[in-house]
Amino acid sequence: xxxxxxxxxxxxxxxxxxxxxxxxxxxxxxxxxxxxxxxxxxxxxxxxxxxxxxxxxxxxxxxxxxxxxxxxxxxxxxxxxxxxxxxxxxxxxxxxxxxxxxxxxxxxxxx
Amino acid sequence: xxxxxxxxxxxxxxxxxxxxxxxxxxxxxxxxxxxxxxxxxxxxxxxxxxxxxxxxxxxxxxxxxxxxxxxxxxxxxxxxxxxxxxxxxxxxxxxxxxxxxxxxxxxxxxx
DNA sequence: TAGCGTTATATTTATGTTCGAATAACGCTT
DNA sequence: AAGCGTTATTCGAACATAAATATAACGCTA
Numbered sequence: 001x002x003x004x005x006x007x008x009x010x011x012x013x014x015x016x017x018x019x020x021x022x023x024x025x026x027x028x029x030x031x032x033x034x035x036x037x038x039x040x041x042x043x044x045x046x047x048x049x050x051x052x053x054x055x056x057x058x059x060x061x062x063x064x065x066x067x068x069x070x071x072x073x074x075x076x077x078x079x080x081x082x083x084x085x086x087x088x089x090x091x092x093x094x095x096x097x098x099x100x101x102x103x104x105x106x107x108x109x110x111x
Numbered sequence: 112x113x114x115x116x117x118x119x120x121x122x123x124x125x126x127x128x129x130x131x132x133x134x135x136x137x138x139x140x141x142x143x144x145x146x147x148x149x150x151x152x153x154x155x156x157x158x159x160x161x162x163x164x165x166x167x168x169x170x171x172x173x174x175x176x177x178x179x180x181x182x183x184x185x186x187x188x189x190x191x192x193x194x195x196x197x198x199x200x201x202x203x204x205x206x207x208x209x210x211x212x213x214x215x216x217x218x219x220x221x222x
Numbered sequence: 223t224a225g226c227g228t229t230a231t232a233t234t235t236a237t238g239t240t241c242g243a244a245t246a247a248c249g250c251t252t
Numbered sequence: 253a254a255g256c257g258t259t260a261t262t263c264g265a266a267c268a269t270a271a272a273t274a275t276a277a278c279g280c281t282a
Binding site for chain 3: 143144145146155156159163176177178179180181182183184185186
């Protein structure tokens with residue numbers, strides 16, 4: 001038995017959670033949304049819709065893309081996206097530590 | 112923008128979270144799984160499967176039921192179920208306070 | 223023994239999610 | 253100008269999950 005938690009930011013609908021986080025990290029690493037999707041065994045169309053939904057909900061752009069050119073183009077993170085990533089990272093990590101302690105306090109001996 | 116979180120206990124699959132919690136509270140109050148389901152605008156079969164899955168995963172019974180007899184029968188909580196409810200209550204409440212603080216710390220001025 | 227309201231369970235239906243294909247545009251390279 | 257690999261976008265199909273429905277059993281009551 002273990003604790004599982006999901007945390008996300010929501011406006012009218014889901015805006016930013018673990019899905020966009022992981023995907024953006026891959027985009028940052030590989031410089032391409034297509035490569036990121038492939039690397040995560042995810043269809044390009046799904047990756048694209050994840051980004052678009054998050055952007056629409058947050059109200060600012062997360063990736064800056066070039067189409068065409070050398071290598072066909074690519075995508076890189078906006079500075080706002082980078083801020084979101086670091087904040088989410090810290091938030092999620094700290095939350096995990098605290099929740100684990102709480103879980104042990106209340107369910108540790110029980111389960 | 113607001114924070115949304117879901118927390119549950121998991122074995123091989125979801126075992127105990129807010130769904131079972133709310134349902135068991137209603138069963139406790141009404142003495143019947145059927146009445147509890149109706150009160151929550153939920154089909155009986157869904158209510159039943161929620162309880163069964165949780166019991167199977169946790170490894171102990173959550174409700175004790177009589178079928179037939181006066182009033183058709185009914186269901187009441189086991190002592191283990193009562194323990195789960197109080198623990199989950201405290202856990203969820205404390206977690207909520209802490210996560211809200213964390214959210215404000217990391218996203219308060221940003222979103 | 224017929225009727226009631228419940229628990230118990232399987233089967234069917236509905237809903238939502240994800241994938242994959244199809245199409246177009248873009249700008250560099252050769 | 254043709255080819256390449258990418259972004260951009262839409263759409264129906266396939267799959268997975270959730271919910272509703274149907275049926276049976278149970279034990280008291282009258």
